[in-house]
Amino acid sequence: MAQTSSTITRYDAYKQKMQQVADIRHAIAVLGWDQETYLPEKGAAFRGQQITTLSTLAHELFTAPQLGELLDALNREKETLEPVAAKNITLSLEDYQKNKKYPASFVAELSQTTNECYHAWINARKEGNYAVFQPVLNRMVELKRKEADLLGYVDHPYNALLNEYEKGATTTMLDKIFSDVKTALTPLLRNIEQRPQVKKDFLHLHYDRNRQWEFGIQLLKDMGYDMTAGRQDVSEHPFTISFSPQDVRVTTRIDENDFGNMTWSCIHEGGHALYEQGLDTTAYGLPSGEAASLGIHESQSRLWENNVGRSLVFWQHHYPQLQQLFPDNLGTVSLQDFYKAINLVQPSLIRTEADELTYHFHVMVRYEIEKGLLEGTYQTKDLREIWNSYYKEFLHVDVPNDTQGVLQDIHWSHGSFGYFPTYSLGSFYAAQFFTAAQQQIPGLTGQIAEGKYEALLSWLRQQVHRHGRYYTSNELCEKITGQPLDFKYFLEYATQKFGNIYGL
Amino acid sequence: MAQTSSTITRYDAYKQKMQQVADIRHAIAVLGWDQETYLPEKGAAFRGQQITTLSTLAHELFTAPQLGELLDALNREKETLEPVAAKNITLSLEDYQKNKKYPASFVAELSQTTNECYHAWINARKEGNYAVFQPVLNRMVELKRKEADLLGYVDHPYNALLNEYEKGATTTMLDKIFSDVKTALTPLLRNIEQRPQVKKDFLHLHYDRNRQWEFGIQLLKDMGYDMTAGRQDVSEHPFTISFSPQDVRVTTRIDENDFGNMTWSCIHEGGHALYEQGLDTTAYGLPSGEAASLGIHESQSRLWENNVGRSLVFWQHHYPQLQQLFPDNLGTVSLQDFYKAINLVQPSLIRTEADELTYHFHVMVRYEIEKGLLEGTYQTKDLREIWNSYYKEFLHVDVPNDTQGVLQDIHWSHGSFGYFPTYSLGSFYAAQFFTAAQQQIPGLTGQIAEGKYEALLSWLRQQVHRHGRYYTSNELCEKITGQPLDFKYFLEYATQKFGNIYGL
Incomplete structure (x- = not known):
């Protein structure tokens, strides 16, 4: 099947949307890098909020229905694409479907809890006391269990999380x-x-x-x-x-x-x-x-x-x-x-x-x-x-x-x-x-x-x-x-x- | 006129949207700070693209019709608000209306040109030669004239730009x-x-x-x-x-x-x-x-x-x-x-x-x-x-x-x-x-x-x-x-x- 010009247009549109998401994720990375290298003490609270806002946005963009439609269309015409492009579509569609499982509210809550959890960990280390960390960690674990349920799994809930870092690990x-x-x-x-x-x-x-x-x-x-x-x-x-x-x-x-x-x-x-x-x-x-x-x-x-x-x-x-x-x-x-x-x-x-x-x-x-x-x-x-x-x-x-x-x-x-x-x-x-x-x-x-x-x-x-x-x-x-x-x-x-x- | 609970809800919604925009603008600021302090040489091109993406997003969010409707509604019930809140609505509405004058494509082009212009200026300074800067500066000046036209002005196009930094200056x-x-x-x-x-x-x-x-x-x-x-x-x-x-x-x-x-x-x-x-x-x-x-x-x-x-x-x-x-x-x-x-x-x-x-x-x-x-x-x-x-x-x-x-x-x-x-x-x-x-x-x-x-x-x-x-x-x-x-x-x-x- 020959590649049509509409396929090319669609692939370009897909690429552009993915780059936009990447730009936001990399901006989050810059904010995170700064947080762990140069952030002044009092800046932490607003920084956490800023990272949460960007995370929510990245999630919204990556789960937008238009991207889903684009991916579905490209997936149907995958055999006309070069192997690398075809693999990109397969993987992005997998990622997309996985991300769709996360409600925006969950993403925001996870980002906010992560920020609190990180600062609780810092404080707990300062005091040398796990008890300072435990209550926030507990909320984090509950969120992670919820995440496993959202993602779905075979055999063990931990498999859902392992899969996030190492596809296929069980x-x-x-x-x-x-x-x-x-x-x-x-x-x-x-x-x-x-x-x-x-x-x-x-x-x-x-x-x-x-x-x-x-x-x-x-x-x-x-x-x-x-x-x-x-x-x-x-x-x-x-x-x-x-x-x-x-x-x-x-x-x-x-x-x-x-x-x-x-x-x-x-x-x-x-x-x-x-x-x-x-x-x-x-x-x-x-x-x-x-x-x-x-x-x-x-x-x-x-x-x-x-x-x-x-x-x-x-x-x-x-x-x-x-x-x-x-x-x-x-x-x-x-x-x-x-x-x-x-x-x-x-x-x-x-x-x-x-x-x-x-x-x-x-x-x-x-x-x-x-x-x-x-x-x-x-x-x-x-x-x-x-x-x-x-x-x-x-x-x-x-x-x-x-x-x-x-x-x-x-x-x-x-x-x-x-x-x-x-x-x-x-x-x-x-x-x-x-x-x-x-x-x-x-x-x-x-x-x-x-x-x-x-x-x-x-x-x-x-x-x-x-x-x-x-x-x-x-x-x-x-x-x-x-x-x-x-x-x-x-x-x-x-x-x-x-x-x-x-x-x- | 007493403040109604729907006014309070609306004002909270307005505040939340403004904070979201502020979060993105501050993320852009972090990326800009990093650019002028710690960015490695080769990182400049993708950094420019990342800032452009965030600028476009901030612009989209700040010109979203829902925010406009919220501001219009709050503007109509302004006398029920505290003076500071009322002034916030007046100013945000002004800002909103001004920003609506910029098409998203203009914002993206300005951000991209700014990035190029900055790097051309750096290079021109290295070579001590204005000619290296001039072609990109020229595009910038054209964009600025266009900006003055988009914003509108009385007497002199420069007034439109002055007003951006010092309201009322002519x-x-x-x-x-x-x-x-x-x-x-x-x-x-x-x-x-x-x-x-x-x-x-x-x-x-x-x-x-x-x-x-x-x-x-x-x-x-x-x-x-x-x-x-x-x-x-x-x-x-x-x-x-x-x-x-x-x-x-x-x-x-x-x-x-x-x-x-x-x-x-x-x-x-x-x-x-x-x-x-x-x-x-x-x-x-x-x-x-x-x-x-x-x-x-x-x-x-x-x-x-x-x-x-x-x-x-x-x-x-x-x-x-x-x-x-x-x-x-x-x-x-x-x-x-x-x-x-x-x-x-x-x-x-x-x-x-x-x-x-x-x-x-x-x-x-x-x-x-x-x-x-x-x-x-x-x-x-x-x-x-x-x-x-x-x-x-x-x-x-x-x-x-x-x-x-x-x-x-x-x-x-x-x-x-x-x-x-x-x-x-x-x-x-x-x-x-x-x-x-x-x-x-x-x-x-x-x-x-x-x-x-x-x-x-x-x-x-x-x-x-x-x-x-x-x-x-x-x-x-x-x-x-x-x-x-x-x-x-x-x-x-x-x-x-x-x-x-x-x-x-």
Whole structure:
């Protein structure tokens, strides 16, 4: 069937409407970025209201009947469209139908509650008291249950929310993966526990703020992050945010007594940012110009953070630079000792500071809690106790206070339930992708040892970034690696790496 | 007539719609602030598009027929409303009717052209070549003529644009004022020319960036600027921008070889910001929560910048602090010499660096040019020559290049035609207001000499800020000073101050 001029007109109209929605969503993103970087204290209330207004508008525009009619018409004539355009229509129609399930009043209430919840979380952390957060969190959980009902689901209400971040993810799939994690990683962790622990005290000497900053910026540039299409700022919780592929910003935090905090946040967020900068600029506002899923997004940050950024070869190049910046702290520390220290495995309290192995137990805690809250077996009033007992069970640690416990993550205050599992999925995708990269890029290890990442970045651009949402996570995984997601790649990577470090 | 419950419902609906429009306009303001402070280079194109989309939406919402019907209904039952509410309806209806005159396509085109024009101006300045700016400026001028036609006017198309910034201002009124300026200030300037010039070389020694910054922040705090409801950043051109009375931001620029640049930009923008922070928070989005006019806005910045910030008593308190910060530069310079230097009168090239007297000749140049462009007696292609010849005529200086000449101001690139005259009006209002303040606040001069501004700020809050747009500029002036705007107050102030400095 030949493409008619009315199809072209309709596709252009669709594109224009999608870009308009994208413009508003990106404006919301700018307001959100400002909120977490530069907003003066008293500005919070009006800012919340402004974000709510824009969210409502974006929702109205994206659920307008005219857009629905356009999508229906284009869907009927889809076979006349180019494959990417056809996929855009399929995905936008899915998104549209999903969004139509949300009444405008629900969107406004969610936006307003998110704002209150975020500020309650901030205050609760200041006071170190979960009770300050609990009442608003409870409203948020109720809204999330309502959201699951609105969206509809098979088997488990949590599936509706998981699907928002990782299309196709289910509790059945995640129960299986986390069971594998427990089965396979527990003996590895037990073996490590019995080995003499490596030293890492030199990572906690005083590391000057400005020099850390300088080092982080240099790492971002070395990775290929385009500083003319982005910038780094400081925030409480590091994040990446995109206003277009031409303006993708990262934030970091600097702890002068913990060198690692800033460094791996830079590499991690840099990985996210490279993905966003690598999206197709001409597809701005369309599914083909958006990231495939959060799991795939996280695969990009984890690949850079861990598979590259915590490898021995990476530091062969960067460690001498670091020693020059901090000669008093690192001048007499060997590369091997540094490498071991940055890969120390030890159960701990804080997810974002966890090592690559115990990390997944942190995620598991959150997964179990979210699942329980959604199905109603857990109540927000009991969350402190539930959290602490899971930490005892999975990580063998006692939680000394709420700030280091149940209040440590920003996600629930943002209403992001179903997000955490994508962190583990991301690590597992990363391991599988990086194995493929090592097979497909000749001399990759040698290049990393020289601080050269062009070939790796270009491979990622080609294999992942440029496709946007054209492939689902699993399709992408099969396309790149020839197989669906398999935990064994992570297990092989981890067994080899930590076997070497701990002499197992 | 008693207020009915349906009136209350209608007024609430009106308020809600106005706040929604305000939310979008403030979101645009955040995007604009970011554009001039932190936007990475490549982000400009999509940012322009995002601002255009939001501008179009704000326009659509503010011109929606439902709002018109609501305003008409409330206008009919106005006598049942409280005076402030009734005035809000009158003003919003005026605004509404004015906005209805702009087709959505015009708004989008203006926003898009403004974005292009701004970037053309940036590039033209980089190259020091007006020709880079001229073609886009020409389109802007054509749009502005079209705008004047759309709005309608009496006597002169420029009146339509003037009215946007200063309700009631006309070329007739401004021709008269600028003629007074020329008649009265020219002999004063000629007398000053014949006196020995004061020394000011010490203002152009090296002033450390960070110390200047620190001093500026301290001045803002001393003035009463609430740092928890605002912040200062750096931009090419200093400005004040409000996202709500609880988030009013200022920017400054720092020249390490010109101490005055940062200092008076801080005080000037601080004056604007105090006005915005002093607006009624509960009237967010309503005329009673907005500034009266640009002339009145400028009266606040000028009063602080000049009547306070360039006075001898102000520096009695602050000069010792400044000497402590910069002992090498100022340790041996007396207060009197410093005071004379910061008030040096000398025709120059750059408006923002001009003294209080020649400043108005800079404004006059722009006024004459804008008037000429609007009526068609001037063409943009001739603007460099026209500019340079006016500078020769009014200020007796030769313009060496476009960056210091016709490209020096950001305003035309923003499409702000009709804005400049408010700078002079602001100075004249400031002189008249400050005369009243000195009469009405017991011991004001003594307080300023001690660095205490609470009484002055509270007087300004009471007399000016809290009223919002309830009074027009002229009503406000009569209310505060008992008379309409009169240039004689400025002339008296200037004659006395500069007579003393130059021993006339």
